[in-house]
Amino acid sequence: MTPEQLTEVEMITVVIDGFEVTVPKGTLVIRAAEKLGIQIPRFCDHPLLSPAGACRQCLVDIEINGRAFPKPQASCTIPVENNMIVKTQLTSPVADKAQKGIMELLLINHPLDCPVCDKGGECPLQNQAMSNGRPESRYEGVKRTFDKPISISSQVLLDRERCVLCARCTRFSDEIAGDPFITLNERGALQQVGIYESDPFESYYSGNTVQICPVGALTGASYRFRARPFDLVSVDSACEHCASGCAMRTDIRRGKTLRRLAGEDASVNEEWNCDKGRWAFKYLSSRERVATPMIRGADGELHEASWPEAIAAAAAGLKGKRAGVLVGGRATLEDAYGYSKFARVALGTNDIDFRSRPHSAEETSFLASVAVNATTTYKDIDKADQVVLLGFEPEDESPIVFLRIFKQVKKRGLVVTSDAPFASRGSTKLKAKLITSISDVTGLTEKSVVIVGERLSETAGALSAAVELVNKSGAKLAWIPRRAGERGALEAGAIANLLPGGRPISETSARVDIQTAWSVPALPITPGRTTNEILEALNLVSDDVSALDAVVIGGLDPADISSQALSQLLNSFVVSLEISHSSVTAIADVVLPVAAVVEKSGTFLDWEGRSRAFDKGITDALTRSDVRILSMIADELGAPIELPTVSATRREIAAVGKWDGAKAEFTKITLTSKSPTGDKLNLSSWRQLLDLGSLQLGEANLAGTSRKAAAHISSSRAEKLGVTYGQEVRISSELGSIKLPVVISQMSDDTIWVPRNSQGSQVIASLGFVSGQVTVVKA
Amino acid sequence: MDNPLTPRSNDKGLAAAAKANAPIENQEAGSFFKQLLGFWVTFVTQFKKPNTVQYPEGKVPTEERFHGRHQLNRYDDGLEKCIGCELCAWACPADAILVEGANNTEEERFSPGERYGKVYQINYLRCIFCGLCIEACPTRALTMTNEYELADSSRSKLIFEKEDLLAPLRAGMLQPPHPMQDGKTHTDYYLGNIKGGSNA
Numbered sequence: 001m002t003p004e005q006l007t008e009v010e011m012i013t014v015v016i017d018g019f020e021v022t023v024p025k026g027t028l029v030i031r032a033a034e035k036l037g038i039q040i041p042r043f044c045d046h047p048l049l050s051p052a053g054a055c056r057q058c059l060v061d062i063e064i065n066g067r068a069f070p071k072p073q074a075s076c077t078i079p080v081e082n083n084m085i086v087k088t089q090l091t092s093p094v095a096d097k098a099q100k101g102i103m104e105l106l107l108i109n110h111p112l113d114c115p116v117c118d119k120g121g122e123c124p125l126q127n128q129a130m131s132n133g134r135p136e137s138r139y140e141g142v143k144r145t146f147d148k149p150i151s152i153s154s155q156v157l158l159d160r161e162r163c164v165l166c167a168r169c170t171r172f173s174d175e176i177a178g179d180p181f182i183t184l185n186e187r188g189a190l191q192q193v194g195i196y197e198s199d200p201f202e203s204y205y206s207g208n209t210v211q212i213c214p215v216g217a218l219t220g221a222s223y224r225f226r227a228r229p230f231d232l233v234s235v236d237s238a239c240e241h242c243a244s245g246c247a248m249r250t251d252i253r254r255g256k257t258l259r260r261l262a263g264e265d266a267s268v269n270e271e272w273n274c275d276k277g278r279w280a281f282k283y284l285s286s287r288e289r290v291a292t293p294m295i296r297g298a299d300g301e302l303h304e305a306s307w308p309e310a311i312a313a314a315a316a317g318l319k320g321k322r323a324g325v326l327v328g329g330r331a332t333l334e335d336a337y338g339y340s341k342f343a344r345v346a347l348g349t350n351d352i353d354f355r356s357r358p359h360s361a362e363e364t365s366f367l368a369s370v371a372v373n374a375t376t377t378y379k380d381i382d383k384a385d386q387v388v389l390l391g392f393e394p395e396d397e398s399p400i401v402f403l404r405i406f407k408q409v410k411k412r413g414l415v416v417t418s419d420a421p422f423a424s425r426g427s428t429k430l431k432a433k434l435i436t437s438i439s440d441v442t443g444l445t446e447k448s449v450v451i452v453g454e455r456l457s458e459t460a461g462a463l464s465a466a467v468e469l470v471n472k473s474g475a476k477l478a479w480i481p482r483r484a485g486e487r488g489a490l491e492a493g494a495i496a497n498l499l500p501g502g503r504p505i506s507e508t509s510a511r512v513d514i515q516t517a518w519s520v521p522a523l524p525i526t527p528g529r530t531t532n533e534i535l536e537a538l539n540l541v542s543d544d545v546s547a548l549d550a551v552v553i554g555g556l557d558p559a560d561i562s563s564q565a566l567s568q569l570l571n572s573f574v575v576s577l578e579i580s581h582s583s584v585t586a587i588a589d590v591v592l593p594v595a596a597v598v599e600k601s602g603t604f605l606d607w608e609g610r611s612r613a614f615d616k617g618i619t620d621a622l623t624r625s626d627v628r629i630l631s632m633i634a635d636e637l638g639a640p641i642e643l644p645t646v647s648a649t650r651r652e653i654a655a656v657g658k659w660d661g662a663k664a665e666f667t668k669i670t671l672t673s674k675s676p677t678g679d680k681l682n683l684s685s686w687r688q689l690l691d692l693g694s695l696q697l698g699e700a701n702l703a704g705t706s707r708k709a710a711a712h713i714s715s716s717r718a719e720k721l722g723v724t725y726g727q728e729v730r731i732s733s734e735l736g737s738i739k740l741p742v743v744i745s746q747m748s749d750d751t752i753w754v755p756r757n758s759q760g761s762q763v764i765a766s767l768g769f770v771s772g773q774v775t776v777v778k779a
Numbered sequence: 780m781d782n783p784l785t786p787r788s789n790d791k792g793l794a795a796a797a798k799a800n801a802p803i804e805n806q807e808a809g810s811f812f813k814q815l816l817g818f819w820v821t822f823v824t825q826f827k828k829p830n831t832v833q834y835p836e837g838k839v840p841t842e843e844r845f846h847g848r849h850q851l852n853r854y855d856d857g858l859e860k861c862i863g864c865e866l867c868a869w870a871c872p873a874d875a876i877l878v879e880g881a882n883n884t885e886e887e888r889f890s891p892g893e894r895y896g897k898v899y900q901i902n903y904l905r906c907i908f909c910g911l912c913i914e915a916c917p918t919r920a921l922t923m924t925n926e927y928e929l930a931d932s933s934r935s936k937l938i939f940e941k942e943d944l945l946a947p948l949r950a951g952m953l954q955p956p957h958p959m960q961d962g963k964t965h966t967d968y969y970l971g972n973i974k975g976g977s978n979a
């Protein structure tokens with residue numbers, strides 16, 4: 001709390017168990033007691049949810065101004081007041097007896113399930129029954145039973161017998177996620193959590209209910225019966241799935257990741273995360289993992305090789321060649337720094353790019369001039385008077401950003417404006433005002449936040465228009481890419497026009513900084529190229545002056561860039577640093593296995609640029625981080641980059657520091673809106689949170705909660721096409737087509753929206769582009 | 780209070796001990812016969828039944844409650860009693876037990892109820908035969924047999940897997956996976972209302 005806030009808030013002093021404590025007005029008694037280190041037992045109370053007073057476990061004796069309440073009161077619902085004297089179970093026999101009574105009541109219908117219950121060993125009910133319950137049961141009747149367990153979704157199972165009706169799950173779904181798909185039904189002994197018949201519990205945040213359920217009533221299907229807390233080694237980690245930057249806890253049993261939970265970070269993800277971060281980790285132990293280095297032999301097949309052989313082969317193939325580097329969007333800051341230094345020092349080129357998605361030269365300039373070293377944070381969203389979403393669908397592309405915006409929408413009616421083509425579920429929850437053109441944004445002030453997603457680069461001139469908007473109004477700008485590594489890679493200079501720390505490559509003093517830090521006589525100054533241009537150069541005949549002969553590729557999927565990207569790699573020498581076999585390793589000349597997130601230490605920078613450093617989880621993993629491998633290749637090439645470990649790299653990054661000079665000038669281009677020609681439609685798409693992403697492979701339970709792929713069109717367009725809700729249309733380009741059922745939304749007649757990478761709807765692979773015009777007919 | 784270390788005057792034991800330990804002085808005549816007397820016990824024992832067991836040719840049964848090798852028990856129809864709860868592993872002071880649970884399905888049922896022990900190992904290089912695991916087991920799945928011949932030629936052979944520990948199938952028992960008896964629920968199993976073999 002800042003000093004000014006402190007003076008604003010009235011402070012109140014209460015006496016709890018004979019100790020005085022001073023807390024801000026409005027603090028609940030249970031929190032004030034916590035401050036003194038007095039633990040009042042509780043089930044329904046959760047600091048981030050509204051008070052419910054549902055379980056009655058937190059009863060205490062309260063006296064105000066000398067007048068005592070006739071009965072013990074729920075301390076989780078009563079705010080402190082002046083002259084309040086509270087006696088908890090520690091000093092009041094009445095409160096103690098009341099708590100024991102509540103516990104006895106709760107246990108009457110609670111099954112003796114501990115041995116088969118996943119919560120066993122980390123269960124607040126077990127613990128508090130021991131600390132605040134009767135030692136012996138007096139109940140001799142027959143317990144109420146329910147069928148167990150029932151699936152609330154493919155991922156969440158509910159055992160109604162174990163539920164203590166605390167309403168944490170329903171309050172979370174309603175208040176935090178805005179997905180009130182579960183409620184408490186019935187009354188009395190039959191009261192139970194249930195789903196609405198028509199709406200399945202398809203929330204992107206359902207995993208949080210499992211984490212906050214104080215008993216084993218809600219359990220996750222993928223962790224079911226897998227381990228006990230004493231088997232697990234828990235490590236703090238960071239999420240590798242998106243740029244929201246969730247703090248995470250990873251639970252490992254005998255070298256295998258069994259569970260991931262949301263970590264606590266009040267300024268980022270509070271205590272929540274999304275289901276992808278929680279449940280998509282099977283790729284770590286997938287059978288497709290690359291186990292050893294491999295070299296393509298004369299027979300055209302990959303053969304296992306030793307590390308020295310593979311490093312030598314990679315170096316031999318790169319030596320003296322014109323080579324580029326494609327980093328991929330998931331590298332850690334340290335790895336991206338390694339790629340950046342490797343390109344400049346070992347390969348002598350600026351041909352490096354971290355973008356493995358549709359992008360543009362306009363974006364390259366935007367990143368170097370605006371996005372790098374930007375300082376907008378979650379706090380700015382909390383304080384904003386308006387949030388404008390451009391080319392950015394928060395619920396799908398950065399779910400925790402969505403939660404933060406939603407929190408403010410709920411709390412104080414924050415105004416949200418979005419350029420999405422139709423009101424998605426996320427936009428509906430945010431009550432977003434939809435606009436069709438960036439020029440329609442109104443009412444921006446210095447307190448507004450304009451969020452720009454990576455997809456804005458797909459419309460020529462849109463980024464320029466967004467920058468214009470911000471410059472005119474003084475609003476804050478945030479660039480929120482989808483992948484976890486992009487912000488870090490940008491700061492590490494893994495892009496053509498920047499050196500580490502956001503130093504413009506065109507700036508002599510910036511280059512001198514880095515030259516000195518790296519102790520190299522010179523850095524390449526020929527302007528580097530974007531991912532698309534690098535791929536094109538790889539495809540040129542080798543006597544062309546701008547051709548490239550070789551490429552070093554980190555974790556990326558060419559199908560994310562364009563439909564021809566993979567074929568463009570075919571004629572070059574390809575070194576692939578990968579965790580799993582992929583379309584790139586299938587054509588690579590040298591494949592070097594690298595460590596996945598839990599096997600290495602590193603840092604992600606979330607969209608704010610905030611550091612999310614994490615340590616090695618599986619300490620005896622033999623895999624190595626990309627930067628270590630690049631360092632070995634550089635040594636072999638005779639141009640060492642001196643980054644033998646992640647910690648050495650961290651030190652060097654810290655020493656190099658940030659650029660404090662002016663950023664390069666942003667090259668603007670004008671926005672031209674194109675209306676479709678003839679009876680074609682403008683294609684619009686984004687990736688849904690749960691889709692065919694490569695890090696979600698093998699997660700059947702998770703995939704079960706993904707939203708069904710459907711094409712959204714307007715009602716008059718549907719009429720024209722002669723289709724109704726649920727009927728299929730065929731969407732085609734010159735390259736191919738996809739067939740999807742339609743959903744009718746309020747949107748422009750000229751636009752059709754489809755999910756970009758979902759089951760049955762892989763836009764880049766099937767249609768060849770993401771923004772363009774398509775023919776739509778009834779299928 | 781008295782110093783407990785100072786001998787009390789009436790402590791006859793101490794006095795006797797002091798006497799017995801006194802160095803032998805002035806051996807009397809005839810002490811040779813006294814020494815011969817000492818061989819009496821040896822002599823008489825020759826005519827007693829020997830205690831020696833010619834192990835391994837001959838074996839004597841252990842006491843009934845001897846803590847020997849563990850066994851994972853079954854219900855009468857062959858379903859396993861173990862529910863993979865890991866309580867035994869939790870109780871074990873020597874960290875000798877490893878359990879991994881898994882989900883029973885209607886198609887593949889190993890035990891009544893939702894959960895069964897998929898991986899079950901006891902490491903006899905670690906086990907100290909204390910029996911705490913037996914006390915912890917909520918289903919009486921784990922008990923100890925009287926088998927004590929637990930020696931082998933390699934370390935890995937002394938890590939017993941589930942199939943080494945499971946009780947043999949008796950008459951009427953069917954090798955799981957198979958369904959519960961018709962019309963019975965897991966409660967009937969736990970309450971011991973299962974008689975007779977499997978009807979799967």
Ligand code: SF4
Pocket residue numbers: 162163164165166167168169170193209212213214215217218
């Ligand atoms: S399922 Fe869990 S979180 Fe939900 S009401 Fe029951 S006990 Fe509370």
Ligand code: SF4
Pocket residue numbers: 239240241242243244245246269273274275276277278398399400
């Ligand atoms: S919101 Fe993003 S960072 Fe957080 S858990 Fe989900 S994917 Fe991971």
Ligand code: SF4
Pocket residue numbers: 870871872873874875876901905906907908909910911912913
């Ligand atoms: S007998 Fe004792 S030492 Fe041996 S497995 Fe059981 S609990 Fe562990």
Ligand code: SF4
Pocket residue numbers: 860861862863864865866867868878896915916917918919920921
């Ligand atoms: S043997 Fe008993 S205590 Fe051990 S896992 Fe099986 S049921 Fe649980």
Ligand code: FES
Pocket residue numbers: 041042043044045052053054055056057058059074075076077
């Ligand atoms: S914690 Fe106070 S009523 Fe539940």
